[in-house]
Amino acid sequence: MQTGFLTYLNEAKAVWLRDLRSEFRTRYAINAILMFAFTTLIAVSFSLGSFRIAENDKPFLYATLLWIILVFSALSGLSRSFVKEEEARTIDILKLSANPIAVFLGKLFFNLTLLLTLEVLIVPAFVLFMGYHIQHPGYFVTMIITGGLGLGAGTTIVAAMIARANVRGALFSALSFPLLFPLMIIAMKGCEKAALAAEIAGWHEVKIALAYIVIMVTVSVMLFPIVWEE
Amino acid sequence: MAETCALKIKNIGKRFGRTILFRDISLEMNSGDVVAITGWNGSGKSTLLRIIAGLGRATIGKIEFYRNDVLQTEFDRRHFLGLVAPELNLYDELSARENLAFLMQVRGLQKDRQAIDHLLQHVGLAGWEDALYGIYSSGMKQRLKLTQALLHSPPLLLLDEPFSNLDTKGIAVVDEIIKKHRQRGMIIIASNEQREIAYADRILNLSE
Structure with a gap:
């Protein structure tokens, strides 16, 4: 059993590393x-500017703006991992060679890498530009990381589902948004509290976000082989 | 004892909407068999190969793979066959060596640089190992597609117009591969080219 799981992980690692190399x-x-x-971020920081917002409103408004930037930025690029396979006509060679679970996990790891890169670059810039004061940095960072993991877990299966559609961009956002909405609310609340x-x-x-991740990954792993075969 | 393999295609049919592409196709193959699938353009040669490879679904019928008389699962199909087809593509942004190393790893095989270099040399791509697949000529791409199909030593080779884009040296390479592979495995060639059909012991004509 463990050998089987390790094999999946090794194959998923190969998919992840190939995607990273290609990217x-x-x-x-x-x-x-x-x-x-x-x-x-630049548009938001220019138009709002920290001095124009009342101190009491800042925690809620900044948390909302931060997650809107993170979620919509993610939606602009996370579908590429599967769409690119379809556009470059490499999906067949992947289907012929790889185990579906390994493909899903590899693509999930790749999307998570992109999201963590996005967060590492954008969150400090947002905090700096907006003068975002955080009372509980540990909680804030944990919320950002678990929120990012949830974002990746929620969007990877949708990316696989829309890869063969004609209006991929619109479909990706339309299908992802209802899935991501509960996570966004929780992540905004967590960052506001922090x-x-x-x-x-x-x-x-953080616990709710972790539960969301577990549910999304479990459901995706069960659904993906069906999506992959179609 | 040498490994035996078999393929049983039972009453396969495919239709798109109301258009019936083909129906009632049955075929049994054993180690050493070479079958050619022929037919007019649009008769479903490539579609049938894709269905056998698991890249498409038949509307009706089933396909069974046997290894040493043991029925293989759908999951094992990727270890059972290698496909070369015009619409199959490798990764443009990776070199030949990187493409093959990746395909070895996702098949659960150990990355073996020596084996990869040996295969590339065999198909006449020595000296081009580190060039990106995207800059390869169509003939070189065809050679690399052949290499990836042989990477895991599958019992069944599915070749869709295997000579396409190849020069005389490339055709000689395919000739050698087919002659060597038929000694232990099975080959299905989809083509209307007389030179390619000539390898077959049996012909399945989809236009009939």
Whole structure:
């Protein structure tokens, strides 16, 4: 049993590393995601500016704006991992060679790598530009990481489902948004709490985000072989 | 004892909407058999190969693979066959060596640089191992497609117009591969080219 699981992981690692290598050479998805994120961040910081917002409103507003930037930036590029296979007509060689579960896990790891890169670059820039004061940095960082993992878990299966459709971009956003909405609400609430001097004992938002990740990954692993065969 | 393999295609049919592409196709093959699938353009040669490879679904009928008389699962199909087809593509942004190393790893095989270099040399791509697949000529791409199909030593080779885009040296390479492979495995060739059909012991004509 363990051997089987380790084999899946090794094959998933191969898919992940190949996607990273391809992305490093073509910058297919990361450019789309970062361009969207930075232009939105600059637009937001210019139009709002920290001095125009009342202190009481800042924790809620900043948490909302941060997650809107992260979610919509992710939606602009996360579907590329599967769409590119379809456009480059490499999907057949992958179907012929790889186990579906390994493909899903490899693509999930790749999307998570993109999201963590996005978060590492955008979140500090957002905090700096907006003058975002955080009272519980540990909780904030954990919320950002679990929110990012949830974002990857929720969008990877949708990316696989829409890869063969004609209007991929619109479909990806339309199908992802209802799935991501509960996560967005929780992540915004968690970041708002981290900015306030509020009680964070119990880490409720982080636990809910972790539960979301477990549910999404489990359902995706069960669904993906069917999506892959179609 | 040498490994035996068999393929049983039972009453396969395929239709798109109301258009019937083919129906009632049955075929049994054993180690050493070479079958050619022929037929007019649009008769479903490539579609039938894709169905056998698991890249498409038959509307009706079933396909069974046997290894040493043991029925193989759908899951094992990827270890059972290698496909060469015009619409099959490898990764443009990876070199030949990287493409093959990746395909070895996702098949659960150990990455073996020596084996890869040996295969590339065999198909006449020595010296081009580190060039990106995207800059290869169509003939070189065809040679690399042949290499990936042989990478895991599958019992069944599915060749869709195997000579396409190849020069005389490339055709000689395919000739050698087919002659060597038929000694232990099975080959299905989809083509209307007389040179390619000539390898077959049996012909399945989809236009009849």
